[in-house]
Amino acid sequence: DAEARTAVIKILKEEKNFKQVVENAEDGLITVKLPKMDLEKRFELADFIESKFKNYQKNVMMVKNQSMQQIRAGLQNEFIFGPDAAKASKEIEKIIDHYIKTAKLIFFVKHKDILRNQFKLTEEDDIVLARKMSTVAHILD
Numbered sequence: 148d149a150e151a152r153t154a155v156i157k158i159l160k161e162e163k164n165f166k167q168v169v170e171n172a173e174d175g176l177i178t179v180k181l182p183k184m185d186l187e188k189r190f191e192l193a194d195f196i197e198s199k200f201k202n203y204q205k206n207v208m209m210v211k212n213q214s215m216q217q218i219r220a221g222l223q224n225e226f227i228f229g230p231d232a233a234k235a236s237k238e239i240e241k242i243i244d245h246y247i248k249t250a251k252l253i254f255f256v257k258h259k260d261i262l263r264n265q266f267k268l269t270e271e272d273d274i275v276l277a278r279k280m281s282t283v284a285h286i287l288d
Contacts (some may be wrong), residue, residue: 152177188267193261200254204247211243251276252283260287 152170155177159165167180184192218235221227227235256275259266268274 148175152184165254189265190263190264193258196257197259200250203250205244207243209237214239248276249283252280253286256280256284256287 148174152172152175156168156170159168159177159179165179166182169178169180170176200223215236218227218232218239222229222232251273252286255268259280268277
């Protein structure tokens with residue numbers, strides 16, 4: 148264990164050029180203080196986070212589409228009655244909307260944290276939604 152930590156510290160300092168690497172042998176931890184990011188690195192990180200959010204959004208929409216297809220198939224095969232299908236569709240819409248909005252709020256909080264005063268929203272819906280950022284900020288603490 149001590150050998151592995153020593154080897155990791157050596158790699159962090161020599162190969163990865165981290166200057167502030169501290170070992171806590173009692174807890175078996177290595178702490179690396181990261182250097183401050185310049186504006187370009189901040190934008191790169193913000194773009195990366197945006198791509199992750201879009202990928203999440205795409206995956207959630209695929210789940211929604213698949214669920215709706217199953218409801219339609221149930222209607223066609225008479226496994227589900229019309230009113231039940233409508234109710235299920237509305238519930239799915241509500242759930243998907245909740246998860247997309249929550250993820251968007253988390254994305255806004257992280258984006259603002261990274262970009263600081265460079266963080267700007269342009270779409271009215273996003274500006275209104277962003278007023279609720281405090282409701283999810285605790286998730287990222």
